[in-house]
Amino acid sequence: AQKITQTQPGMFVQEKEAVTLDCTYDTSDPSYGLFWYKQPSSGEMIFLIYQGSYDQQNATEGRYSLNFQKARKSANLVISASQLGDSAMYFCAMRERGGWGKLQFGAGTQVVVTP
């Protein structure tokens, strides 16, 4: 069963605009962590932001923020003031406490930032 769902295969966003990337997850483990990674065309995986299941506040890292709605099991990534360099594939991932450190990835969302 799919544990991480990203329903947006691709999105266009204008430079300087904000964009929200959707991510829903499924787990029965009470302790888990949610990650967002960026993968530019070069292929490297760049860690963006983390949200723990027990964290009371939504995570923020610079222009990245995570809209964590635990009851809905969603962890949407918000990128504010988009830049051309934000064009990339974005993956949501989950690590469960009982998962031995393994990450499970969603299908990804391709973001293209236009001038």
Added chain:
Amino acid sequence: GAVVSQHPSWVICKSGTSVKIECRSLDFQATTMFWYRQFPKQSLMLMATSNEGSKATYEQGVEKDKFLINHASLTLSTLTVTSAHPEDSSFYICSAPGMSLYNEQFFGPGTRLTVL
């Protein structure tokens, strides 16, 4: 930050040959490393968990005899694709959890394998 390297960054080989890919943690020790495969326009699929000093743990559907993993030291894991065929052509990425605030995984730059 923690750095993970991979070698080679790309390789082209003939069908039937074996290819070894190295994954190194440069500034930290990693008792566990993960190997992923990524086909074009798709997500990362976990192949196996590499454990230093013991056998790797393979995900369901991954042939352990075809994808040999060796984790001989705390900084090196190798993936050998044996008797490679064109369908094995893919982007192979390794990762290792670092001693960081979130214990996030640090990824290598990936190895693009093309089997002719």
